[in-house]
Amino acid sequence: MIWFILSEQKMNSKKQHKVIQFQENCIGCNACVLIAPSTWRIDSVNAKSELINGKKKGQVSVATLNDFEIEDNKKAAEACPMRIIKIE
Numbered sequence: 001m002i003w004f005i006l007s008e009q010k011m012n013s014k015k016q017h018k019v020i021q022f023q024e025n026c027i028g029c030n031a032c033v034l035i036a037p038s039t040w041r042i043d044s045v046n047a048k049s050e051l052i053n054g055k056k057k058g059q060v061s062v063a064t065l066n067d068f069e070i071e072d073n074k075k076a077a078e079a080c081p082m083r084i085i086k087i088e
């Protein structure tokens, strides 16, 4: 029983990571898509990248990351020449 309670507390305290994009300044260089293709794609309408499962409000998109996507998205944020990708 104690194990169950401790496991549940650990699960509840696990931080969910998010990726945030400020799309207005995207130059469509494709770096994020190449590095993290499960998270990013190029929008065929405006030729800028977008979050595949992102929720967009104005020019800002936010998506929740699965654990296996965190490292690649950190690399994408580092590679972005416009510095418009943030990981929280």
Ligand code: SF4
Residues within 6 Å of the ligand: 021, 025, 026, 027, 028, 029, 030, 031, 032, 033, 048, 049, 076, 079, 080, 081, 082, 083, 084, 085
């Ligand atoms: S790396 Fe940055 S500038 Fe390049 S497509 Fe992705 S978000 Fe846009």
